[in-house]
Amino acid sequence: MLIDDLSRSDTVTRILFEAFPIVEVRLFYALGYGAIGIFFYGVYREIRKYRRGAALMLGNWRARTGAMIASVLDHRSIDRRDPAAGGAHRLIFYGFALLLLGTATITLEYDIMEPLFGIRFWRGEFYLVFSLVLDVAGVGLIAGLLYMMARRGWMRLPKLDYARPDRVLGDADFERPQYRREDWAFLWGLLIIACTGYLLEAARLVWLQQRAEVWQSRWWSPVGAAIAAALRGAGLDARGGGLLRHGLWWFHALLALAFVALIPFTKVKHMFTAAASLLVRDPLAAQRLPRVPETAAQVGAQRITDFTWKQLLNLDACTRCGRCHEACPARAVGAPLSPRDVILSLREFADATLQAAVLPAEARLDLHGKAPGQVAMETLWSCRTCMACVEICPVAVEHVPIIVEMRRKLVEDGAMEPLLTKALQTIQKTGNSFGESRRKRGAWSKGLPFPIKDARREAVDVLWFVGDYASFDPRNQKVSQTFATLLHEAGVDFGILYEGESNAGNDVRRVGEEGLYEVLAAANVAALGVATFKSVVTTDPHSYNTIRNEYPDFGGRYEIEHYTTLVKRLFATGRLKVTKPLKYRVTFHDPCHLGRFNKGYDAPRELLALLGCDLVEMGRCRSNSFCCGAGGGRIWMADPVGAEKPAQNRIKEAATIPGLEVYVVSCPKDLTMFEDALKTTGNEGKFVVKELIELIREAIPAAPSREVAA
Amino acid sequence: MKILVAVKQVAALDEDFQIRGDGRDVDPEFLLHDLNEWDDFALEEAVRIKEAAAAPVEVVVVCVGPERVDASLRKCLAKGADRAIRIWDGAVEGSDAVATARILAAAARKEAPDMLFAGVQSSDQSHAATGIAAAGLLGWPHAAVVSKLEYTPGAQSAVVCRELESGLLHEVEVQCPAVLTIQLGINTPRYASLRNIKQAAAKPIEVWSLAATGLGAADVGETGSASRVRRMYVPDKGRAQLIDGDAATQALRLAQIIREFKAEAP
Numbered sequence: 001m002l003i004d005d006l007s008r009s010d011t012v013t014r015i016l017f018e019a020f021p022i023v024e025v026r027l028f029y030a031l032g033y034g035a036i037g038i039f040f041y042g043v044y045r046e047i048r049k050y051r052r053g054a055a056l057m058l059g060n061w062r063a064r065t066g067a068m069i070a071s072v073l074d075h076r077s078i079d080r081r082d083p084a085a086g087g088a089h090r091l092i093f094y095g096f097a098l099l100l101l102g103t104a105t106i107t108l109e110y111d112i113m114e115p116l117f118g119i120r121f122w123r124g125e126f127y128l129v130f131s132l133v134l135d136v137a138g139v140g141l142i143a144g145l146l147y148m149m150a151r152r153g154w155m156r157l158p159k160l161d162y163a164r165p166d167r168v169l170g171d172a173d174f175e176r177p178q179y180r181r182e183d184w185a186f187l188w189g190l191l192i193i194a195c196t197g198y199l200l201e202a203a204r205l206v207w208l209q210q211r212a213e214v215w216q217s218r219w220w221s222p223v224g225a226a227i228a229a230a231l232r233g234a235g236l237d238a239r240g241g242g243l244l245r246h247g248l249w250w251f252h253a254l255l256a257l258a259f260v261a262l263i264p265f266t267k268v269k270h271m272f273t274a275a276a277s278l279l280v281r282d283p284l285a286a287q288r289l290p291r292v293p294e295t296a297a298q299v300g301a302q303r304i305t306d307f308t309w310k311q312l313l314n315l316d317a318c319t320r321c322g323r324c325h326e327a328c329p330a331r332a333v334g335a336p337l338s339p340r341d342v343i344l345s346l347r348e349f350a351d352a353t354l355q356a357a358v359l360p361a362e363a364r365l366d367l368h369g370k371a372p373g374q375v376a377m378e379t380l381w382s383c384r385t386c387m388a389c390v391e392i393c394p395v396a397v398e399h400v401p402i403i404v405e406m407r408r409k410l411v412e413d414g415a416m417e418p419l420l421t422k423a424l425q426t427i428q429k430t431g432n433s434f435g436e437s438r439r440k441r442g443a444w445s446k447g448l449p450f451p452i453k454d455a456r457r458e459a460v461d462v463l464w465f466v467g468d469y470a471s472f473d474p475r476n477q478k479v480s481q482t483f484a485t486l487l488h489e490a491g492v493d494f495g496i497l498y499e500g501e502s503n504a505g506n507d508v509r510r511v512g513e514e515g516l517y518e519v520l521a522a523a524n525v526a527a528l529g530v531a532t533f534k535s536v537v538t539t540d541p542h543s544y545n546t547i548r549n550e551y552p553d554f555g556g557r558y559e560i561e562h563y564t565t566l567v568k569r570l571f572a573t574g575r576l577k578v579t580k581p582l583k584y585r586v587t588f589h590d591p592c593h594l595g596r597f598n599k600g601y602d603a604p605r606e607l608l609a610l611l612g613c614d615l616v617e618m619g620r621c622r623s624n625s626f627c628c629g630a631g632g633g634r635i636w637m638a639d640p641v642g643a644e645k646p647a648q649n650r651i652k653e654a655a656t657i658p659g660l661e662v663y664v665v666s667c668p669k670d671l672t673m674f675e676d677a678l679k680t681t682g683n684e685g686k687f688v689v690k691e692l693i694e695l696i697r698e699a700i701p702a703a704p705s706r707e708v709a710a
Numbered sequence: 711m712k713i714l715v716a717v718k719q720v721a722a723l724d725e726d727f728q729i730r731g732d733g734r735d736v737d738p739e740f741l742l743h744d745l746n747e748w749d750d751f752a753l754e755e756a757v758r759i760k761e762a763a764a765a766p767v768e769v770v771v772v773c774v775g776p777e778r779v780d781a782s783l784r785k786c787l788a789k790g791a792d793r794a795i796r797i798w799d800g801a802v803e804g805s806d807a808v809a810t811a812r813i814l815a816a817a818a819r820k821e822a823p824d825m826l827f828a829g830v831q832s833s834d835q836s837h838a839a840t841g842i843a844a845a846g847l848l849g850w851p852h853a854a855v856v857s858k859l860e861y862t863p864g865a866q867s868a869v870v871c872r873e874l875e876s877g878l879l880h881e882v883e884v885q886c887p888a889v890l891t892i893q894l895g896i897n898t899p900r901y902a903s904l905r906n907i908k909q910a911a912a913k914p915i916e917v918w919s920l921a922a923t924g925l926g927a928a929d930v931g932e933t934g935s936a937s938r939v940r941r942m943y944v945p946d947k948g949r950a951q952l953i954d955g956d957a958a959t960q961a962l963r964l965a966q967i968i969r970e971f972k973a974e975a976p
Contacts, residue, residue: 299905
């Protein structure tokens with residue numbers, strides 16, 4: 001009853017500067033303005049840094065803002081693959097946000113509404129409820145911070161280890177202990193601010209215990225009240241409480257002001273940069289690489305200023321959470337690449353050069369090399385452009401376009417492995433990476449008992465874009481013949497482009513040879529242009545990705561699908577029927593370009609279910625699928641002798657599935673990579689690698705008369 | 711300073727090629743053309759010398775061939791050549807290595823370079839003669855099969871290492887101007903990106919007529935050649951045979967063949 005009365009009374013309110021000499025109040029304001037001044041200077045310096053990047057126009061701001069706010073509020077991107085960290089971050093985020101809001105409301109009343117309009121609202125019930133909410137928020141904040149400290153201090157997660165795979169022990173920037181110090185300072189800083197807040201509240205209660213409106217409403221601040229009870233129990237009296245309150249007040253205030261001032265200078269800035277990075281996110285960052293303008297004086301990124309302002313902002317959004325580091329297949333097998341370290345290196349470089357008042361001479365802006373902040377050639381060539389890093393980044397850092405931009409410059413300078421040079425020259429010359437004659441592109445179809453239509457000469461419903469591997473690799477040619485037979489038996493009216501088809505260019509583009517990619521894309525768009533068809537199907541996820549996402553930029557817009565969805569439809573409409581259900585225990589490897597790139601996770605799994613297979617998933621599946629190691633042009637480069645290859649790492653993972661019979665793939669390069677890895681890991685004979693097409697064939701035995709000629 | 715690099719566009723056989731009607735060459739329909747591999751190394755060597763030199767050096771590529779060789783010349787320009795010269799005339803058709811060398815020597819006289827580089831040989835004809843014949847016609851010193859080169863543009867001489875049989879190296883000092891035929895592996899030729907090649911399209915290719923070299927129709931073509939092709943053909947199948955059957959059958963047959971051969975031997 002008493003509290004109810006009190007809460008309606010105007011006398012219940014937040015005690016602010018009570019008993020402070022005017023000098024101290026003025027000092028506090030002076031320090032406050034100083035902190036805000038430093039904050040804004042830091043913000044100005046960062047914005048100046050971003051503005052030194054290359055121009056980029058973005059649109060669609062309304063949708064972007066909605067997506068960003070949703071992502072920030074529900075923490076969907078932070079929860080992924082680490083829900084505990086997501087939960088703890090949520091506690092910190094909401095705890096901090098509420099406390100910030102509380103402080104902001106006090107300022108609103110005390111410094112703006114009251115002096116200007118004489119309005120006071122921070123009293124009575126509003127104050128008491130707010131007080132309770134903030135007390136609970138503080139508990140959340142502290143709990144979240146403690147979990148984060150436990151993660152760093154005791155759990156010792158490998159992804160939080162800053163040792164770099166692209167540097168060796170002894171290099172100046174090998175472990176970067178300054179990052180660890182900053183992490184801990186951030187956690188401790190927030191924790192001390194939160195804890196002193198409670199102590200301060202308790203000291204104030206003890207100090208003002210004689211004042212009824214304060215003391216009797218104390219349980220609206222339950223944590224503060226409990227600590228106050230403990231302090232009193234320990235013998236603290238009102239006078240002692242007053243002294244403690246005065247000291248703690250200043251300590252808490254100075255820490256809080258220092259925190260505000262330091263935001264733009266420390267990782268705390270991620271509160272702004274991560275949100276901004278999410279705002280400018282490109283959902284097709286890795287799937288559709290940027291074109292090089294016709295008029296561009298140079299290609300790719302050589303200087304830090306060649307990156308766009310958005311990419312420079314991306315660098316600042318990184319919080320070193322290590323998720324990309326953990327997901328990267330190159331890093332997993334010990335290659336000198338961690339997407340995290342590419343980003344951090346470039347950030348160190350950008351900060352060292354672009355934060356200065358005057359832009360340094362061009363020579364100092366060269367990104368390629370081994371000095372601190374620079375990115376080495378070996379690092380860039382280790383990337384598989386598998387998109388695992390981009391996909392998992394909670395703050396929308398887009399590593400792949402950054403890496404490809406730097407590769408473009410390397411290609412321009414010819415700074416690449418001789419094997420890759422050879423492969424690119426071969427593609428320049430013959431239009432395929434096998435160095436085979438163009439005329440031979442359709443030769444695999446000669447062994448079939450039925451002719452395949454030449455889509456350049458007669459109209460077809462479905463145009464099958466075959467791709468290099470499926471056309472020229474002997475093992476994959478067998479799969480191509482099987483797929484052709486399936487289409488033929490299902491009565492699909494289909495055709496191919498024969499020698500009109502060139503390498504689709506997906507990997508050429510990801511290598512960074514943009515000029516050659518343009519030639520290939522233009523050649524294929526022209527070849528498709530003379531053919532008459534309703535839709536395109538491809539058995540090659542790499543071709544699928546570039547035709548689907550990148551050809552539109554070259555004037556090629558088609559209805560295109562991967563074969564898994566087409567075959568699924570053939571089953572659904574009864575044109576194909578499983579006559580011999582398979583009882584295999586299988587696992588499925590999601591190809592990067594079908595899964596992560598184009599979200600084709602379900603069709604292959606539904607097909608496996610239709611065939612009667614018992615699908616056992618590997619730990620890393622769907623969006624977390626582990627690249628076979630062939631992407632980004634790595635298929636044309638040699639892996640280091642003796643070191644584990646990504647495909648071997650993957651086969652070893654599959655081998656842990658008890659009773660596994662078939663390792664199913666749906667990408668020609670996967671078939672090559674994994675059949676090889678099966679042998680080199682000594683798993684041959686334990687299970688087999690098969691293309692999904694081959695399993696489908698097995699479940700629909702052909703009539704003998706229709707058997708494919710050997 | 712100037713380095714002249716003689717290059718050739720060589721032909722490779724496409725699948726299922728056919729011999730030309732007159733039986734003296736492959737039907738051009740079945741040929742795929744590209745820059746001769748040795749010449750790529752020769753050009754790279756010239757460009758590296760240019761890049762390392764303190765004084766300005768001009769690298770000029772010269773090629774005897776019809777319009778189609780422009781594609782290869784453009785690649786040379788993309789890789790760092792400053793100028794390209796293409797010499798052609800209907801009468802040149804049918805020239806052998808010596809007649810071609812006569813044209814190149816005439817071009818060298820006109821351009822007056824400090825060095826003339828050529829590849830050791832071409833991958834399609836393998837005469838390994840054109841560069842050396844040009845040296846003979848010019849009366850210049852020459853070194854063949856150069857695998858290492860120390861040369862400063864403007865110097866009176868160059869030191870070259872020549873690859874001999876059995877892994878021997880032959881270090882020779884030659885007076886300049888000289889003709890050097892460059893061996894594979896002397897360097898790592900750079901990659902000409904498609905963009906470089908496109909940009910090189912802005913550099914002009916000078917087209918010279920035969921008259922511009924001061925030669926007449928009689929100096930070139932079949933009349934100016936020192937040799938004449940009689941025929942080109944695929945030899946009859948050799949004694950190679952494919953052994954069919956499973957591993958056991960194959961091994962049995964192989965052992966049988968070896969025994970037959972042993973019995974034949976004295």
